[in-house]
Amino acid sequence: GAVVSQHPSWVICKSGTSVKIECRSLDFQATTMFWYRQFPKQSLMLMATSNEGSKATYEQGVEKDKFLINHASLTLSTLTVTSAHPEDSSFYICSARDQQNTEAFFGQGTRLTVV
Amino acid sequence: DAKTTQPPSMDCAEGRAANLPCNHSTISGNEYVYWYRQIHSQGPQYIIHGLKNNETNEMASLIITEDRKSSTLILPHATLRDTAVYYCIVSPWGSARQLTFGSGTQLTVLP
Numbered sequence: 001g002a003v004v005s006q007h008p009s010w011v012i013c014k015s016g017t018s019v020k021i022e023c024r025s026l027d028f029q030a031t032t033m034f035w036y037r038q039f040p041k042q043s044l045m046l047m048a049t050s051n052e053g054s055k056a057t058y059e060q061g062v063e064k065d066k067f068l069i070n071h072a073s074l075t076l077s078t079l080t081v082t083s084a085h086p087e088d089s090s091f092y093i094c095s096a097r098d099q100q101n102t103e104a105f106f107g108q109g110t111r112l113t114v115v
Numbered sequence: 116d117a118k119t120t121q122p123p124s125m126d127c128a129e130g131r132a133a134n135l136p137c138n139h140s141t142i143s144g145n146e147y148v149y150w151y152r153q154i155h156s157q158g159p160q161y162i163i164h165g166l167k168n169n170e171t172n173e174m175a176s177l178i179i180t181e182d183r184k185s186s187t188l189i190l191p192h193a194t195l196r197d198t199a200v201y202y203c204i205v206s207p208w209g210s211a212r213q214l215t216f217g218s219g220t221q222l223t224v225l226p
Contacts, residue, residue: 106159
């Protein structure tokens, strides 16, 4: 099946710093990518929908100025957590569907720990 | 998207079939049933999907009732590596919309 790659797999950062997470579709083009967040023992919660060449759409309660999303090409979307705080510590997962709209493929996730 | 209901947890003996149920009584005519699983600290993995016919692939079988209000995912010979949270999701096909995850079923395969 198609492959979605996330980088880094894990990151530890200090409070107040920013962290960028990359999501790449390796063998297909994705006009739409999705960013999820998952806290321990909870399910995945959608944060935002990333559209190539246009502004991302954020879910209610997600601060767009804190979670910056850039989808500059059909194979790359980035999520930047700005001015990170310990409560931003979570598992961040991206997902992409190819242009034929087959099943969604997920990255391996990024474990963010803010200290 | 229609809501799904799954049992929070199930156990299965290694080598036996694991049958995971899902209720989706409000499913619409254009919505497919998808199954994904998430092994601890990894991203979700696609398993199978179907509309109304039963489906089988190398990983699992999907049985959908005739009224489409429920389905069962069958792992024919469960292994320890099948221990994961299994999510049943209904969503229209050919849509760029996101998949909405419920709480899923924690399947534990016991040696």
